[in-house]
Structures are given as structure tokens and as C-alpha cells.
Amino acid sequence: MADLGRAALVVSFGLALYALVAGGLGAYAGRRRLATSARNALLACFGSTLVASAVLATALLRHDFSFVYVASHTNRTLPTAYALSAFWGGQEGSLLLWLLVLTGYGALAVVANRRLLRDVIPWVVPVLGGIATFFSFVLVAVASPFQTQTAPVDGAGLTPSLQNPYMMAHPPLLYLGYVGLSIPFAFAAGALLSGRTDERWIVATRRWTLAAWTFLGFGQLLGAHWAYTEVGWGGYYAWDPVENAALMPWLAATAFLHSVMIQERKGMLKVWNMVLVALAFELSVFGTFLTRSGVVNSIHSFAKSSIGGWFLAFVVISSLFSLALILRRLPLLKARTKLESALSREAAFLYNNLLLVALCLTVLWGVLFPIVTQLVKGESRTMGRPYYDFFLRAFGLPLLLLMGIGPLIAWRKTSVRSLVRTLAWPIAASAVAGAALVAVGAGSSSPGLIAYTFSAFVLGTIAVEVVKGTRATGSLALLIARNRRRYGGYIVHAAVVLLAIGIAGSSAYSTTREQKLLPGQTASVAGYHLTYLRTDEIQNDPNRTGQYAVLRVGGRWHGTLRTGQVTYTGFQETDEDVGIKTDWLRAQDLYVIANFQQSSQAVYFKILVKPLVNLIWVAGFVFVLGSLVALWPDAREQRRLAARFAPAHA
Amino acid sequence: MTWVILGAVLAAAAVVLVALPFLREPHADDDRLDAPTAGEARLRELVEERDRALAALKELEFDHRTGKIADEDYRQLLTPLRQAAAGALRALDADRARYGPGVHDLEPEPAPVPEPAPPPDEGTPPTPAPVPEPYPPPDEGTPPREPLVPEQGPQE
Numbered sequence: 021m022a023d024l025g026r027a028a029l030v031v032s033f034g035l036a037l038y039a040l041v042a043g044g045l046g047a048y049a050g051r052r053r054l055a056t057s058a059r060n061a062l063l064a065c066f067g068s069t070l071v072a073s074a075v076l077a078t079a080l081l082r083h084d085f086s087f088v089y090v091a092s093h094t095n096r097t098l099p100t101a102y103a104l105s106a107f108w109g110g111q112e113g114s115l116l117l118w119l120l121v122l123t124g125y126g127a128l129a130v131v132a133n134r135r136l137l138r139d140v141i142p143w144v145v146p147v148l149g150g151i152a153t154f155f156s157f158v159l160v161a162v163a164s165p166f167q168t169q170t171a172p173v174d175g176a177g178l179t180p181s182l183q184n185p186y187m188m189a190h191p192p193l194l195y196l197g198y199v200g201l202s203i204p205f206a207f208a209a210g211a212l213l214s215g216r217t218d219e220r221w222i223v224a225t226r227r228w229t230l231a232a233w234t235f236l237g238f239g240q241l242l243g244a245h246w247a248y249t250e251v252g253w254g255g256y257y258a259w260d261p262v263e264n265a266a267l268m269p270w271l272a273a274t275a276f277l278h279s280v281m282i283q284e285r286k287g288m289l290k291v292w293n294m295v296l297v298a299l300a301f302e303l304s305v306f307g308t309f310l311t312r313s314g315v316v317n318s319i320h321s322f323a324k325s326s327i328g329g330w331f332l333a334f335v336v337i338s339s340l341f342s343l344a345l346i347l348r349r350l351p352l353l354k355a356r357t358k359l360e361s362a363l364s365r366e367a368a369f370l371y372n373n374l375l376l377v378a379l380c381l382t383v384l385w386g387v388l389f390p391i392v393t394q395l396v397k398g399e400s401r402t403m404g405r406p407y408y409d410f411f412l413r414a415f416g417l418p419l420l421l422l423m424g425i426g427p428l429i430a431w432r433k434t435s436v437r438s439l440v441r442t443l444a445w446p447i448a449a450s451a452v453a454g455a456a457l458v459a460v461g462a463g464s465s466s467p468g469l470i471a472y473t474f475s476a477f478v479l480g481t482i483a484v485e486v487v488k489g490t491r492a493t494g495s496l497a498l499l500i501a502r503n504r505r506r507y508g509g510y511i512v513h514a515a516v517v518l519l520a521i522g523i524a525g526s527s528a529y530s531t532t533r534e535q536k537l538l539p540g541q542t543a544s545v546a547g548y549h550l551t552y553l554r555t556d557e558i559q560n561d562p563n564r565t566g567q568y569a570v571l572r573v574g575g576r577w578h579g580t581l582r583t584g585q586v587t588y589t590g591f592q593e594t595d596e597d598v599g600i601k602t603d604w605l606r607a608q609d610l611y612v613i614a615n616f617q618q619s620s621q622a623v624y625f626k627i628l629v630k631p632l633v634n635l636i637w638v639a640g641f642v643f644v645l646g647s648l649v650a651l652w653p654d655a656r657e658q659r660r661l662a663a664r665f666a667p668a669h670a
Numbered sequence: 671m672t673w674v675i676l677g678a679v680l681a682a683a684a685v686v687l688v689a690l691p692f693l694r695e696p697h698a699d700d701d702r703l704d705a706p707t708a709g710e711a712r713l714r715e716l717v718e719e720r721d722r723a724l725a726a727l728k729e730l731e732f733d734h735r736t737g738k739i740a741d742e743d744y745r746q747l748l749t750p751l752r753q754a755a756a757g758a759l760r761a762l763d764a765d766r767a768r769y770g771p772g773v774h775d776l777e778p779e780p781a782p783v784p785e786p787a788p789p790p791d792e793g794t795p796p797t798p799a800p801v802p803e804p805y806p807p808p809d810e811g812t813p814p815r816e817p818l819v820p821e822q823g824p825q826e
Contacts, residue, residue: 027677031684038688050703053691060691064684071680139705216711219718285722285729430733431726432747438740488736 022087025075025166028068032119033156035065039149047142047213055142059130062145065152066123073120076113076165080106086171089113095177097562097589102183108191109182111327112165117192118308119155121199125228126152129203133224136661137207140221144210151202154334162327177590183563186246193239194266198304200232201269204276205301208294209342212349217290222280223661227651229280233273234647240266241640252596252613254532254628256636259408261387265307268387271380272300275373282366285431287356291346292373294353298342303384305335310387361433368426372419379415383408413467417474420520423513424478427485446480468528475517475524482510500649508650515646518639525607525632534626546629548610549574550581555616555623564588568597569614569623576610577603583614583625607632709765716762723755 043058045051076089080103085091093106093113108114126148134141159165181187204225211221243263244256257263276296282289309331346353359367386403393401428442453476454469463469486507490496500507535543537552544550551572558566568584583599599612608631615624686693706714730751734744 021673024673024677024680027674028680031677031681034681035684035688047703050705052701052703053695053698055703056691057688061684061688064687068680068684139703142703216706218711218714285725287718287722428738430739430743431729433743434738435740435743438738438743442738485736492732492735 021075021079021084022166022168025072025079026160026164028072028075029116029156029160029164029166031068032065032072032123033153033160035061035068036123036149036152036156039065040146040153041149043142043146043149047146055145058145058149059141062123062130062149062152063127065149065156066120066127069116069120069123069156072166073107073116076116077104077107080104083175084171085173085175086168087165088167088169089165091169091172091175093175093178095175095590098175098178098183099563101188102178105182105188105191106178108195109178109187110165112159112163114191114195115155115159115163115327116165117195118199119152119159121195122148122155122202123152125199125203126206129207129225129228133207137210137220137224140207140210140214140216143213144206147206147209147213148202151206151338154330158327158330162330177588180586180588180591180593180595181250183588184246184250186242186250190239190242190246193235193242197232197234197236197239197266198269198307200228200235201273201300201304203228203232204297205342208297209345212294212345212352215349215352217349217352219284222284222293226280229273229277230647230651233270233277234644234651236266236270236273237647238640238644240270241637241643245637245640248633249598249600250595252598254611254613254626254630256526256633259386259403259405262307262311264383264387265303265310268380268383269300269303269307271376271383272296272303275376275380276300278369278376279373282369286366288359288366289370290353290355291350294342294346296373296377298339298346299380302335302339302342303380305331305338309335363429363436363439364433365426365429365431368422368429372422372426375415375419375422379411379419382411382415416520417467417470420471420474420478420516423516424474424481427510427513428481442484443481445484446477449480450474450477452476462529465524465528468524471520471524471528475521478513478517482514485510502654502656504652504654505650508646508648508652511646511649512643513646515639515643518635518642522632522635522637522639525635526630529631530633531629532626533628534624536622536624538622543625543627544575545610545627547576548627548629550612550625550627552623552625553580556582556584558584558586562589566594566597567616569616569625571599571612571625573601573610576606577601581610581612583612585614585616602634604634607634609633713762713765716758716765720755720758720762723751723758727751727755 039058039061042054042061046054046056046058076087078084079087079090080094081100083090083094083096083103089110089112090106093110094103098106106113108117130141130145130148133144137144207221207225211217240263243266247253247258248256273296276293279289279296280293283293309328359370361367386407389403390400393399424446425439425443428446429439450473454473457463457469457472462472486496486499489499489503489507493499493502531546533543533545537543537550539552539554542549542551551574553570553572556568556570558564558568564586566584566586568582571581571583573579573581579601581599581601582597584597585594586597587594596613599614601610602608603610608629611628611630613626615626617623727748730739730744730747733739734741739747
């Protein structure tokens, strides 16, 4: 069966290379049949990659340990769902998933836009072919998932931290996001190569970008929840290089989603948008380089190998290609109009973009710093949490404020008087909220208080915008149905506010206590009384061993809580299994970690009470809801676009 | 062996799919890519200009109705926007006369325009001249229609 997988990958490589070379020649020489043939090669590339993926999935499910990959990442005791998730648990499998998603997305995007962009698609095909060529080459020549061996009796098993339900969704979602950013990049490059830089490539990729951005954002939140429940240190985001690797393209894509609206409305920022699209794509590939190269220390670096160099070379070449292309086409990217006022919607978008990109670049510098210091000084130094927290506050809080002000400013220009009048209610709401928070003792943390006050302000502005819009149109449903992007965007803004409140609440106002308890002893934390009852051993589970401490909880909540330490079959390290009780009424978590002592009945407990942390997870669902509203097809818009872009010579 | 044969079948199927355009048309009379002419590209630009100008007018109207923009600013911005829209429409008409039917002729006829309700907060709109449909907001709303735009700006 491995032969079929290998053959399918070789075919994929050949087809991708053909799409690159023949597609480039066909587009350059204007040869219709050659361009169509290259497009077919891209479609067929998806088919053959699908075959290769099916072979690997089958081998994983059948525990076929003659595949080195299967033996390295699964064993016989691994539950079936985790055996399947081992597809992306290792390097070769995750690269295959990347290629599968890339060719699938690419085929769909090319077919869906064959009419709208009939003159640009011939150039999009070789760009997608080029990206697919790189990934299929790495899979064929450097990191094949189809290497075989004499089958051992059992496999090594899956990394314990990946044996979590979140890991079945988190990596694929991130890949859907990372790879999804290839589509706007390919279309932008296609538009530049063809010299047709009109609005169509933006229209064609609008939903692709939004979908990729949604996957990336939701995938990160799932990852944060995984870290919170699985890693067992009481937090959810550690500014780990690989976490940052997902954050950076998301920030660049967020900037693009905002700035592209200025291009659509005013024909401005064309160069900037091209740069952002390229930046988002390059950062997504760079993220894979970080994950796989081992150049930085990360809790996520499950598989370090020699493919890092290949990825670095690809990032460098594709960045130079993008830069050269943008410079070559600068005359086509001239702005049609100028910024009319510093107090206008477009100016607000510009400020938002500057802050987002500044935050993205600061994170990038933090990620690169260990590599740079290693190269320059010969010793690797890392940027700690204070560095990232400082810049998150420095750029994040103004961004939060701008998120409230921006939608209330008119396009072109607004007078200060109009703005003050429009902002009166939100300012009043935030002042009342701030005063109330100080009254209840939330003034102990200035960043927390500022975040809460700004959040109240943003929620106030969203409410004002919805109320005024409803009054103007006469119906809320009509207002949203006819302006899905705008109001979907406001729902996403509300999600960001929830996120900000959750982050501020759980970091600025949390309570932590560490205490050693013997059976029968009690610890009290923030109104909870925890009595350590006993320790239970895990029994009859072939996949893991370990023990759980059972605690009786009184005070604010009554019940029992289990928290333990687990060792998975075939692995030495111990994993925390955190005890969490969510109080939805107060929106806070009681979070308990147990550290068992050998030759002692005493257990060291770390007990945390984290207010509002659950708003972070709620924000994830609100974020998806807002994205779905914005993504939902609008038949009226489709008709309008179809009419606008109908073939002129039809 | 079976897997190797299956691999070979996969490769053969891929080759056939790639060669399909040449197998279907071994001697194509016209093998040129379907690219728009310079006139069509210009037409597309003009249509974009027109839509952008009309959308800006509708956005201005909506911002005014929702109180984001003062009467004075509204009046100040309305004239250049109307002139821009009129210019875009004139350019399209000229293009239509020069090159014949184009994309603008393929657009559906606009539905009858409901009379816009008076703005909720601002009192009577500052100009009675017909303006584009004030709602929904222009970014995703109805197909932009060609308003009765006066040549020399609004009659204030």
C-alpha cells in the first residue's frame, strides 16, 4: 500500500510542477490549451494528493506498523480517533495535510472563479502550482510519510499532550487557516502578473480570506483552551514561538481585511494591501518553519528535523518574488484618491492597520530575537512575557478604543462636534462602567480597569450603531441581512471585547494559592473551601496509568473535583489532568493542579480562581457567529457582482 | 504489485486529464487565451468608478441619516460626490457611444425606488434632489442605480 502512497505523491509533484511551468508558459504566451491543461493538472494534483492521504489514513486506522510514520506516532492501545488524529501529529503527516488542503482550496478557488477572473486565472494557476511544487517536493524527497520498514510488534504511540480531544480539531483548523491564506496570495500575485489589478481579485478572494482568518482565529482559541486544560500551568497563552507563529499571520490578515475595504471604496492602499496579503502568506509558511526547524525552543516542537532549511529557502524566495512583483507593478497600484481628513473612517482604518502591523512586527521580533542573538552573540536569549505583555497593552488597548470609535466616524470626514455627539452615549456608558468597577474594587489593576472601561465603550458604540441603523432602515433583521459584512464585523468586534474582558479578568484579578494537604485537610481560596479526600489510581486502562486526587468543594460551590497526573503507555513524562469547575453564574473557574509526592500521603495543590476566563471561550463562538454572518452568501450582492463583472463582450 | 498497478493507473489518469485540452482540440483554430481588450478593460474601470461613486453617495446619505455627519459637512461633501458620479456616468455614456454595448448594458433594470423616509434625527434632508436609495448602506446593498444627477450639482 505504501507504493500507492509514494506513487500518488510523485504524481502530485509532477502535476504541480507542470501547473507551475506549463501554466506560466501558457499564461505568458497566451496559449489557451496550455493554460487549460495546467489548470487540469492543478485539479488532478488534488485528486492524487487525496489518494495519498487516503493511503496514510488507512494505514493509521489499520495500525500498519510497516509504515515508519504509523509506527512512530501510534500504538495498538491508542483509541481510534487519536490514531486518525496522528495524521497531523507528526511532521510528514502534517505536511501531507498542508498539501491536501492547498490543492483542494486551489482547485475549488480556480474553478469557482473561472468566469469572474478568466483573464487572471491562467496566472493564478502557476502561482498555486509553485506552492504545491514546494510542498510535494518536500514530501517526496525530504520527509515522506510512506517510508517503510519491517513491521515492529507495536508502535511508539502518540505524544501524550496530543491525546486530547482539542488536538483533533486545533491543528486541522490552523492548517485550514494557514493554507487558506495561500489563496488570496495566489490571486493577488495572479492579478499583478497579469497586470489586471482591478477590484476583481479582491471580490474573488474576499470570502476565502475571511474563512482562512476565521479558521486561524478559532483554531488559536481552541489551542488556548487545550493549553488551559491540558498543559496544566493555569494559563492559556504563553507567548510560545509557535503560538506566536499562528498569531502573526492572523494579525496581518486582520489588517488586510480592514484595509481592503478602503481599496474597495476609495481605490486607495493598493500597494499596502498587496504587501499585507504577501506578509500574511509568508508568515504562515514561516510559522511552519518555526514549528518544524527546531531553531527556537517551544513546547509545540513535537518533531524537529532538517526540513527547516527548505522552508526558510521557500520563504526567502517567495518573499523576494512578491517584493519584485509589487515593485514591478507599482504604476498599476497608484491610489485614485487621497485621504481627505485625519478624522474619517478611512483614517481610522489606517490607524488600525498601523497598530495591527506594529503588534505583528513586535511579536515577530520577539520570535526572531533568540535566533538573532544566537547568530550575533553566540548565545540564545529569549524575550520574556513582560516584553509581549507591554506591547500587547501598548498597541492592544488603543486598538480596542479604535474599534469603538472607527465605526462611528463617517467616510471622508467627520467634524469633531458630530463625533462628540455620536460618542456621547458610549463615553457615558464607559464612565459609568469605570466608576462601578472602581466601586467594586476592580481598580486594583490599572490595565484591567482600562481594558474593562474601553470594552464598555466599544459595546456602547456597537449598540449605538445597531440602534441608529435599525431606526434608519426600520428593521434590525433587514439591516443585518442587507449588510452582512458590516454587522458580522460588529459581532466579531463584540467577540474581541469579550476576549479582552476575559483576558483582563483572568490575568489581572485571578487568585492563586499553593498548599500541601494531607487527606482530610482543607484549603480556602476566594470563597471556595477544598478538602482533600483521597487518591484514586487509574485502573484497567491499557493506554495510561496514574492517579487522581479527589477533593470535596464547599463554599461558593458544592461538589467533588478530581485532578491528577497521568503517564501514557510508551512515554516517560507525566501529564497534568487539571480539575476545573466552571461557575457560569460568576463566569469564573476554580482550577486545581495536583502534584503527588512519592513516599508521602501529602499532595501539593495549586489552586487558582480565575474570574471571567470563560468569556474567552464564549468569545470564540461569538467570533465564529460573526464570521458566519459576514460569510453568508448574499443573493443580492451576487447578482450585483455578476452584473458588474459580466463579460464585456458577451 | 496491485498497489504499483494502481499507482500506474493514477498516473495514466492524470496524464489523460492534463492532455485533455489537446486531445479534444488537436488543431485548434484559435488557441489564444480569452483576454479582455483594452476597451473592455477601460470599460471595467469605468464601471468600477461609477459603482464606487454611487456607493459613496449612498454611504454619505446613510451616515447623515444615522447622525454621523453634520448637515454642514453633508452639504459640503454632497456636491463633489454628485459631480464625481455624474462624471463617471458621462464617461460610461461616452464609452458606450464609442464601443457599443458593454457591461453596463447587461445590468438589470432597477426596481422602482421607494420614497426615502425622513432622517430620524436631522429633520428635513438638506436637498430635495433625487439621491441614490438611502438604504441599505452601500457596501453590500442593492445594485447601484443611475440617479438623476444634475450636471451642475444639487439645487440647494
